[in-house]
Amino acid sequence: MLRFVLSGLIWSLVFSPLSASAQEKKTIRWLGWEQVPNFISQGPFQGEGIGDSFTRLLQNKLTQYNHKLLISNARRYHRLIREEDVCVAWAWIVPGSRNFRTHSRPISLAPRTGIQTLKSKQHLFGKPEDTLSLAKLLANPAIKLGYLQEMTYSKKVHELLDQYQGQKNILYSSRNAVEFSLAMLDSNRVDYFFGFSAQAIYDAKVKGIPNKYQFYDIEEMAMYTSMHTHCSKSPFGMKIMEEVKNILTDDVLMEHLATFEKWYGNNSAYREAFMDYVIKQKPHTLVSNPGQ
Numbered sequence: 001m002l003r004f005v006l007s008g009l010i011w012s013l014v015f016s017p018l019s020a021s022a023q024e025k026k027t028i029r030w031l032g033w034e035q036v037p038n039f040i041s042q043g044p045f046q047g048e049g050i051g052d053s054f055t056r057l058l059q060n061k062l063t064q065y066n067h068k069l070l071i072s073n074a075r076r077y078h079r080l081i082r083e084e085d086v087c088v089a090w091a092w093i094v095p096g097s098r099n100f101r102t103h104s105r106p107i108s109l110a111p112r113t114g115i116q117t118l119k120s121k122q123h124l125f126g127k128p129e130d131t132l133s134l135a136k137l138l139a140n141p142a143i144k145l146g147y148l149q150e151m152t153y154s155k156k157v158h159e160l161l162d163q164y165q166g167q168k169n170i171l172y173s174s175r176n177a178v179e180f181s182l183a184m185l186d187s188n189r190v191d192y193f194f195g196f197s198a199q200a201i202y203d204a205k206v207k208g209i210p211n212k213y214q215f216y217d218i219e220e221m222a223m224y225t226s227m228h229t230h231c232s233k234s235p236f237g238m239k240i241m242e243e244v245k246n247i248l249t250d251d252v253l254m255e256h257l258a259t260f261e262k263w264y265g266n267n268s269a270y271r272e273a274f275m276d277y278v279i280k281q282k283p284h285t286l287v288s289n290p291g292q
Contacts, residue, residue: 025065025066026065026085027065027066027067027068027085028062028065028066028067028085028086028087028231028240029069029070029080029085029086030055030059030067030069030070030086030087030089031070031072031077031081031086031087031088031091032070032071032072032088033051033071033072033074033077033178034071034073034177035199036049036198036199036203037049037198037199037201037202037263038050038051038090039051039052039071040052040202041071044206045202045206049263050090050108050256050259051090051091054089054090054107054229055069055089057089057247057252057255057256058089058229058244061247062244062247065240073177073178074148074177074178075150078094078150081100082100082232083232084236084237085232085236085237086231086232086237087232087237088230088231089229090107090227090229091227091228092110092225092226092227092228093230095152099233100232100233101230101232101233101237102231102232102233102237102238102241103228103229103230104228104229104230104241104244104245104248105228105245105248105278106226106228106278106281107228107229107248107253107256107278108256108257108260108274108278109224109225109226109270109273109277109278109287110225110226110227111196111197111198111224111264111270112217112224113153113196114194114195114197114216114217115132115134115137115192115193115194115195115215115216115218116182116185116194116195116199116200116213116214117191117192117214117216118185118186118212118213118214119212119213119214120212121214122214124140124142124143124191125137125192125214126216128214128216130216131216131218131219131222132216132217132218132219133220134157134160134218134220135160135220137192137218138160138163138164138167138169138170140169141167141168142169143169143191144168144169144170144189144190144191145169145170145171145190145191145192145193146173146180146184146189146192146193146194147161147170147171147172147193147194148173148174148178148179148180148194149172149173150174150178151178151194153221154220154221154288156220157220157221160220171189171190179193179195179199180193182203185213194221195215196215197264198264200212200213201263222286223286223287224270224273224277224284224286224288225288225289226277226287226288226289229241229244229248231244254279257271257278273286273287
């Protein structure tokens with residue numbers, strides 16, 4: 001009898017660690033970045049951003065894994081997306097990343113990037129409803145653009161920036177942020193910078209004050225950007241993406257559209273492009289995919 005008990009104990013000691021190890025959940029590291037209202041890491045709306053909500057949706061569906069959210073700066077982001085246990089729930093496709101990333105169907109559209117300035121400087125730019133020419137703005141030496149060198153915009157924009165390299169009317173910055181602080185406008189260090197309209201809307205909402213900033217669309221960035229979920233092109237990443245494909249139903253993506261419109265408001269042109277490109281998965285003249 002004692003021999004059978006000892007045998008049972010030995011069997012348990014030998015095989016229990018292996019069994020526990022086999023059942024241990026793997027961890028997915030999800031990337032986000034500091035940019036309201038895409039990812040909101042502090043304040044009264046913490047965790048309610050567009051990217052926050054979509055990341056959380058996937059995490060709640062993928063219960064077979066442990067999850068860790070990493071809020072990174074621009075440089076760290078480009079380094080981390082090359083690692084094998086890293087996914088991004090809501091992001092554009094970086095040129096060249098198809099060599100080491102696997103991507104989902106389109107899940108969303110990033111709004112048009114434009115410029116932010118102060119309403120008090122509208123006389124230097126134009127009427128609020130105007131779409132401006134970046135080429136004309138850069139040709140004006142009296143106004144200064146703030147440009148973050150780590151960020152990727154359209155081909156036309158980068159051709160213009162190269163043309164004006166070294167000129168005093170562009171402030172080139174290599175900060176780790178993905179957008180300038182609005183305080184750069186308040187202090188007159190720059191007169192305008194690239195960004196999204198929701199940055200100033202969010203700022204006014206949090207502070208409970210009228211919006212003192214003006215956003216303009218510009219001709220050289222007139223396209224919406226295709227957004228995707230993506231993971232590393234590794235056995236682990238490919239497995240996750242197969243599971244993500246089953247989660248990304250039209251109903252889920254329409255719920256995500258509602259979150260987007262919560263922050264950016266209703267826009268008929270955006271919704272039409274979303275329905276064609278994301279839901280119907282058809283090409284659209286106003287949608288670009290930088291990774292293609």
